[in-house]
Amino acid sequence: MDDDDSGPYVESCGQRYRVMVLKDFCKFRAMAVEQDGNWTTHFSDACITVQTKPPPGGAQGGLNMVRVRREMKEVPPLVLYNNLHDAEYRKTWDANMLAGHNICDLNKHNDIGYYGAKFPWPLANRDFCNMRSWMEFTNGEFLIFNHSVPHSDCPVKKSFVRAKSVITGYYVQPIPNNPNGCVLIYVTHTDPCGSIPHSIINFSMKQAVPSIMNKMEECAQKYIQWSKDRYAPTHVHHWRTPQMDWDSKQDYPSPTPPTAAEPKSPAPSPMLKAAIAREEFEQPLPTSTGPPVGPETQQQLDTLRAEVAELQRKLFIAKQNQGGASTASPFSLAPVAPAQDDDTTAIQQYRALMQDTLNTLDRMYVQEGRVPTAREYLTRLHAVLDGLKRTIPR
Incomplete structure (x- = not known):
């Protein structure tokens, strides 16, 4: 993205890549909202503003940067974020997409x-090899950006x-005051070569981008129903990550100090299925009075409800057995897989460590007598794993 060589770096196929961290997302946000006089406005109304400006120092042979601000009053922020990420959905509406893969x-x-x-005839088709970076934030904002990089598994093709x-x-x-709407700021500086x-x-570019934004809003509105038809109610997208604070001094979430109201232990609960079932970003599970579902889907929902009910029953019994004590009953809601006769010493140590960790995490939610949300589960699980990783000698 820039000339900053301060890392961190990740290696893939012998190539080192500087991965984007919080400071890089802050730089992109600053560029997206800057109000200096270098941007030239070509069109503006209540919903959309289109601007361009020359790149810093006249780089890239005079190719302008383009910035578009679009207000989408009927597209929630998370829906647009998922829509922008979902490559499977893009295949259904992007007529110019010839291929795409991770x-x-x-x-x-x-x-x-x-x-x-796909480019119009007589132009040759174009392709990209891009590093894509994404992050979500505690104030409800989301950010995705990319820049081109080389990779040995993505050689230049003769037909592109x-x-x-x-x-x-x-x-x-x-x-x-509008949870069902969002504002999208799109910035691009692209050379088709x-x-x-x-x-x-x-x-x-300045002529085509408004129609692209119209298409994007229309597709985002259709994504809600498409995702309901495509994914199970318990599905969690792989691109979801713990939320960050814009003014954080750390690049990724880390364990927070315990307060007087919570035990001094890593805070996640391993009750993943129960957590996902009540994930606030997913639609509620259908009930008997809701829309009809197929036999296979209904069986999956019934099984999930039974598992959630059993977890809640265990929580209730465990809390009753505590009698208000500060320690919980020694049972685990998500036990580690049983040991095998041929386990090595390292694997045995790993199993013991993970079992102790899960038992500690279970106790917190047993004491609270509740099932966590998926966001709580994933955020706190990341904190524990990150803490464990930091204790492993390099």
Whole structure:
């Protein structure tokens, strides 16, 4: 994204990549909202504003940066964020998409992927090899951006011109007092390469982007029903991550100090199925009075409800047995897999460590007598795993 070589780095196929961290997301946000006089406004109304400006120092041969602010009053921020991430859904509406796939995952906030795009005749088709980075924030905002990188598993193809994303991204903000709407700020500085005159590229981009935004809003509105039909009620998207604070001094969430109201132990609960069942970002489970579902789906829902009910029963019994004591009954809601005769010493130590950790985490929610949300579970589980990782000698 820039000339900062301060890391951190991740290696893939012998190539080192500087992964994007919080400071990089802050830089993109600053660029998305800056109000200096270098941006030229070409169109503006109540819903959309289109602006361009030359890149710093006249780089990239005079190709302009493009910035679009679009208000979408009927698209919740999380719905747009999921829509932008979901490659399977993109296949259903992106007529220019010829191919797209993930090449590798660098960490939970960065990956590298391939995208091939159809260009109008007589131009050759273009493709990209991009590092994509994403993060979600405690104030309800989301950010995704990418830039082009080389990768040995993504060689240049003879039938394509390899294009370059200098920086392209989406900054999603909630609309105050409207939980069903959002504001999208789209910034792109892209070079399609080849022999297309830059003056034509600059003109085409500012003309085409408004229609792209219209298409994006229309597709985001349809994504809600598409995802209901596509994914199970308990599905959690792999791109979801713990929320960050914009003013955090750390790049990723870390364990928070215990307060007087909570035990001095890592805070997650391993009751994953119960947590996912009440995930606030997913639709409620259908009831007998809701829309009809197929026999297989209904059986899965009934099984899930039974598991949740059993967990709640265990919580109640355990809390009654405590009698108000500070320690919980020695049972685990998610026991580690049983030991095998051929386990090595290292595996035995790992099992013991994980079992002790899960028992500690169970006790917290037993004491509280409640099933956590999926967000609580995932956030706190990350904190525990991150804490364990930091204790392992390098």
